[in-house]
Amino acid sequence: MRLERLTSNKIKIFLTTDDLYDRGLTKEDIWVDSMKWRQLFHDMLEEASEEFDVDFHGSVAVEIFSIQAQGMIMIITVDDIGGEEEMLLYDSFLDMHVMGEENEGLLYTFDSIEEVIELSKRLLPMNIGGGCLYGYEERYYLFFKDVHPDELEKTASILSEYGDASILSPHVLSEYGKKIIENQAIETIYHYFG
Template identity: 40%
Template sequence: MRVERLSQDKIRIFLTFDDLHERGIEKEDIWRDIPKVHDLFNDMMEQAYHELGFEVMGPVAVEVFAMPAQGMVVIVTRGKSQPSGDDDGDYEDDIYEMEVTLEESEDVIYYFQDMEHLIEACHRVQLNLEDGGSIYLYNDKYYFLLDEVDMENQQLYNGIIAILSEYGVASTVTKYVLAEYGKLVIRDHAIQTICHHFK
């Protein structure tokens, strides 16, 4: 489990499928109202508090992005009506009013802080997958979109995800956002094009 702050009232939590399996949670359980999921959320909030000083009481918006092979990204946003502290103090700290939304994507999208990391990743991926992918520039980051991976070959698929995770970060930005707001750098054959031009 990895936690990072996005703003004063928003954090992002990366959960691997190993994180879920350790707690006996299946991917499908994440949007069910069961004790194991509540315990997972409490663990996430505890880690966020210890690592980032991010404290949650009252209303929160929780967005869950499920991605194949990578795991899940959970965005937690604090509501504006946090308890002031001069209440009677009879509310329980571990009670949250949660509004949960879930999105699932079959696309593989990673972003890279600089072009060098993207180039290295493409050279490594090319050993497993000769061609494919698109590249966008969005919010000063390079986004690598791969939607042609052979889903049937799980070993190949997991290998590609492992390489991309080493150099980049799994993205919750969808291909539709990239198409609408990003700048298209390479439309098709991104792996081949990058490896050809950057030895």
């Protein structure tokens, strides 16, 4: 589990599928009101509270972005509460609003271009291609927008051998990253370096 403070009242939590599995949960469990899910949520709030010195009182909005074969990203926003009197009203009350969004793409990060080259040598002979290659903050990012559902687990598994699932969104990359290869990144890299 990785935590990142986005603003004074907003925190991003990235949970891998392994994090969920270690706690006896699946991504599907978040849509069911279960005690395991409630315990995980309270554990995450407690850890975020300790790490970022944030008190979770009042209304908390939770946005959940499920990333196929990688895990999930949760954005937790604490409503700003004005005045000490209002704070007393909410002292032990936590109201949670959950919104979800499914992301069909795969986004992985790599330390070096050599890892991406080796990955392309592995993927293309298996008829797995496409992708968009970005550079951002001295790392390489490979984004596959439309992965066939039958190939999703296999593709994610191979990507995980060479890189790490990224907690960045494709939108951040398209805005702030440098687009190196826009389309057919695997085929292009294999053509020049394979």
